[in-house]
Amino acid sequence: xxxxxxxxxxxxxxxxxxxxxxxxxxxxxxxxxxxxxxxxxxxxxxxxxxxxxxxxxxxxxxxxxxxxxxxxxxxxxxxxxxxxxxxxxxxxxxxxxxx
Amino acid sequence: xxxxxxxxxxxxxxxxxxxxxxxxxxxxxxxxxxxxxxxxxxxxxxxxxxxxxxxxxxxxxxxxxxxxxxxxxxxxxxxxxxxxxxxxxxxxxxxxxxxxxxxxxxxxxxxxxxxxxxxxxxxxxxxxxxxxxxxxxxxxxxxxxxxxxxxxxxxxxxxxxxxxxxxxxxxxxxxxxxxxxxxxxxxxxxxxxxxxxxxxxxxxxxxxxxxxxxxxxxxxxxxxxxxxxxxxxxxxxxxxxxxxxxxxxxxxxxxxxxxxxxxxxxxxxxxxxxxxxxxxxxxxxxxxxxxxxxxxxxxxxxxxxxxxxxxxxxxxxxxxxxxxxxxxxxxxxxxxxxxxxxxxxxxxxxxxxxxxxxxxxxxxxxxxxxxxxxxxxxxxxxxxxxxxxxxxxxxxxxxxxxxxxxxxxxxxxxxxxxxxxxxxxxxxxxxxxxxxxxxxxxxxxxxxxxxxxxxxxxxxxxxxxxxxxxxxxxxxxxxxxxxxxxxxxxxxxxxxxxxxxxxxxxxxxxxxxxxxxxxxxxxxxxxxxxxxxxxxxxxxxxxxxxxxxxxxxxxxxxxxxxxxxxxxxxxxxxxxxxxxxxxxxxxxxxxxxxxxxxxxxxxxxxxxxxxxxxxxxxxxxxxxxxxxxxxxxxxxxxxxxxxxxxxxxxxxxxxxxxxxxxxxxxxxxxxxxxx
Numbered sequence: 001x002x003x004x005x006x007x008x009x010x011x012x013x014x015x016x017x018x019x020x021x022x023x024x025x026x027x028x029x030x031x032x033x034x035x036x037x038x039x040x041x042x043x044x045x046x047x048x049x050x051x052x053x054x055x056x057x058x059x060x061x062x063x064x065x066x067x068x069x070x071x072x073x074x075x076x077x078x079x080x081x082x083x084x085x086x087x088x089x090x091x092x093x094x095x096x097x098x099x
Numbered sequence: 100x101x102x103x104x105x106x107x108x109x110x111x112x113x114x115x116x117x118x119x120x121x122x123x124x125x126x127x128x129x130x131x132x133x134x135x136x137x138x139x140x141x142x143x144x145x146x147x148x149x150x151x152x153x154x155x156x157x158x159x160x161x162x163x164x165x166x167x168x169x170x171x172x173x174x175x176x177x178x179x180x181x182x183x184x185x186x187x188x189x190x191x192x193x194x195x196x197x198x199x200x201x202x203x204x205x206x207x208x209x210x211x212x213x214x215x216x217x218x219x220x221x222x223x224x225x226x227x228x229x230x231x232x233x234x235x236x237x238x239x240x241x242x243x244x245x246x247x248x249x250x251x252x253x254x255x256x257x258x259x260x261x262x263x264x265x266x267x268x269x270x271x272x273x274x275x276x277x278x279x280x281x282x283x284x285x286x287x288x289x290x291x292x293x294x295x296x297x298x299x300x301x302x303x304x305x306x307x308x309x310x311x312x313x314x315x316x317x318x319x320x321x322x323x324x325x326x327x328x329x330x331x332x333x334x335x336x337x338x339x340x341x342x343x344x345x346x347x348x349x350x351x352x353x354x355x356x357x358x359x360x361x362x363x364x365x366x367x368x369x370x371x372x373x374x375x376x377x378x379x380x381x382x383x384x385x386x387x388x389x390x391x392x393x394x395x396x397x398x399x400x401x402x403x404x405x406x407x408x409x410x411x412x413x414x415x416x417x418x419x420x421x422x423x424x425x426x427x428x429x430x431x432x433x434x435x436x437x438x439x440x441x442x443x444x445x446x447x448x449x450x451x452x453x454x455x456x457x458x459x460x461x462x463x464x465x466x467x468x469x470x471x472x473x474x475x476x477x478x479x480x481x482x483x484x485x486x487x488x489x490x491x492x493x494x495x496x497x498x499x500x501x502x503x504x505x506x507x508x509x510x511x512x513x514x515x516x517x518x519x520x521x522x523x524x525x526x527x528x529x530x531x532x533x534x535x536x537x538x539x540x541x542x543x544x545x546x547x548x549x550x551x552x553x554x555x556x557x558x559x560x561x562x563x564x565x566x567x568x569x570x571x572x573x574x575x576x577x578x579x580x581x582x583x584x585x586x587x588x589x590x591x592x593x594x595x596x597x598x599x600x601x602x603x604x605x606x607x608x609x610x611x612x613x614x615x616x617x618x619x620x621x622x623x624x625x626x627x628x629x630x631x632x633x634x635x636x637x638x639x640x641x642x643x644x645x646x647x648x649x650x651x652x653x654x655x656x657x658x659x660x661x662x663x664x665x666x667x668x669x670x671x672x673x674x675x676x677x678x679x680x681x682x683x684x685x686x687x688x689x690x691x692x693x694x695x696x697x698x699x700x701x702x703x704x705x706x707x708x709x710x711x712x713x714x715x716x717x718x719x720x721x722x723x724x725x726x727x728x729x730x731x732x733x734x735x736x737x738x739x740x741x742x743x744x745x746x747x748x749x750x751x752x753x754x755x756x757x758x759x760x761x762x763x764x765x766x767x768x769x770x771x772x773x774x
Contacts, residue, residue, distance in 0.1 A: 052675070052677060054744070062738055066735055
């Protein structure tokens with residue numbers, strides 16, 4: 001189960017996540033966020049209330065990162081311990097911009 | 100070391116030596132004989148002269164000359180006669196001195212007195228001149244005077260000039276027949292020696308010549324008929340050694356028409372045989388190697404026949420099992436087996452086939468499969484053994500047999516039903532007690548006689564019980580002092596490690612047996628099986644089955660989330676377990692069945708250390724653990740999107756194992772509780 005809320009602040013889109021980013025929920029979030037990459041210079045994912053992220057979620061993060069790299073960028077913030085560990089051992093922590 | 104041939108040299112030296120010895124001995128014997136004959140001739144000759152002179156000279160006148168020293172006409176006549184005789188004889192008999200003498204009558208005197216003296220080569224002595232006797236001559240002269248001897252022949256070598264002289268003396272008698280004087284002649288024998296040299300050389304030169312010729316001839320014959328053929332044989336022998344593997348015919352060119360040619364022919368024959376044997380030997384060696392390789396393969400196949408991946412049932416926490424089989428030869432006749440008949444029944448088999456080696460191994464394979472088939476068909480141990488026995492007896496011309504202990508353990512109730520076909524008694528530890536020999540009822544061996552009945556017996560195992568079954572290789576392991584390991588020692592070892600896992604129990608037992616046997620040869624295969632029954636915790640419904648739909652995954656995740664809620668896990672642990680379940684289920688839903696419908700079952704078990712999650716599906720066989728880990732050092736641009744799922748599972752779970760059994764992919768994951 002994943003709930004999300006989009007907040008726009010000029011050319012920056014912040015998406016606040018609540019729940020699990022897994023096989024079941026990743027397609028929905030992908031559909032909601034990916035089209036916005038053309039509309040914003042910067043996309044921020046707030047993961048404070050994200051319980052965990054699975055490999056399906058990682059795929060979305062990688063895709064967003066690649067698309068936003070030429071612009072203001074893609075940022076994730078408020079990463080919890082579970083997710084930080086997953087990002088670290090998969091090497092994503094070295095690639096993504098984490099605040 | 101290279102040896103030089105020197106038969107020729109040896110032959111030559113021997114022949115030369117023989118010739119030298121022969122010629123030497125001929126010379127010496129001929130010379131001695133000739134010399135003796137010649138000296139006898141000369142002596143006769145000299146004797147004839149002195150005897151003639153003794154006849155001729157008037158003995159009655161001697162007294163007068165001796166007493167007066169006056170010479171008269173007769174004296175001069177005799178002088179002439181003696182001189183002419185000596186002269187004329189000089190060429191034939193070599194008379195040096197021809198003289199008439201009278202020994203001094205004075206006893207102390209060693210002198211004699213000359214009456215006449217004729218010397219062809221020297222100044223003669225005059226009448227009444229005196230001269231000393233040579234040694235011994237005086238005594239002999241005395242004997243002639245006393246008429247003890249009528250003639251005296253002496254030969255002596257002059258110490259000064261080395262000349263050899265022969266002296267003959269005879270008495271000169273007067274008219275009364277008394278001895279008036281002694282008449283003697285001295286002959287030079289040097290002439291004899293010269294004659295001897297001439298005679299011997301005239302014999303020896305031709306003999307030596309003939310010998311030399313014979314020798315040379317002998318040498319050439321030896322060389323041509325013996326040495327050269329031998330050299331040919333020798334170089335042929337070397338050639339054969341160098342080209343032993345070629346097919347070139349060996350032809351030794353020896354035609355001496357004698358034993359050597361026979362030897363050469365035998366040699367040629369021997370070479371052909373030798374090559375034949377070498378080829379045979381090569382074939383045999385290749386065959387041996389092939390058999391060796393096949394035996395090794397057979398050993399591996401046999402080992403693979405037995406369940407040998409441990410832990411054998413990682414998803415089961417209600418029992419733990421371990422088994423070992425160590426063959427004494429390359430392939431053994433012992434075997435163990437265990438398998439789940441259904442979810443709650445575990446079959447246990449330990450068996451020992453009569454005999455050893457390949458036949459025993461083949462019989463073992465057959466027995467194992469027959470037993471498993473019968474047990475899987477739902478028969479009790481006794482029924483299964485009876486069925487296997489009649490199957491084996493129906494076609495057992497080799498009269499092999501197998502002893503079997505077969506047990507079926509009900510994993511829910513702990514009831515062990517077993518039957519024994521002539522096998523070793525099991526050792527059982529019920530509950531927390533000691534391991535004890537269980538005196539069960541033995542049936543007859545399998546394959547021994549058709550129609551044999553077996554009887555089931557039951558043992559109710561408490562939780563925590565262990566069953567240890569083995570073959571006689573254990574209790575009959577023999578030390579260097581011919582002692583048997585025996586049941587007592589086995590129990591002792593087992594009870595020392597009774598609380599350990601089955602794996603540790605078997606390893607410690609094997610160590611003890613090996614230490615006991617020491618350097619002695621392992622006599623028999625060693626097979627042991629140990630199962631520890633822990634039973635199930637009462638956990639209610641611990642299983643969920645989902646369809647292969649993405650929307651179904653959450654059901655499994657939520658199920659696990661609910662079940663782990665009250666377990667001692669951290670918030671992070673629980674999240675990680677959920678991620679792992681999501682990843683595994685996602686894999687099955689997306690890939691296991693392709694486009695077809697399918698199911699996935701998740702079971703959750705708990706023990707004192709943590710949880711065990713088992714996920715099964717009947718899809719395409721696929722071991723996710725074989726998938727390569729993604730390269731986590733790649734940049735964002737280089738990264739693909741796949742491969743992270745299983746990688747995450749491996750990282751967040753403490754243990755993960757995969758097996759494919761009964762058409763199912765079975766993935767087992769463990770997560771330990773917080774310490």
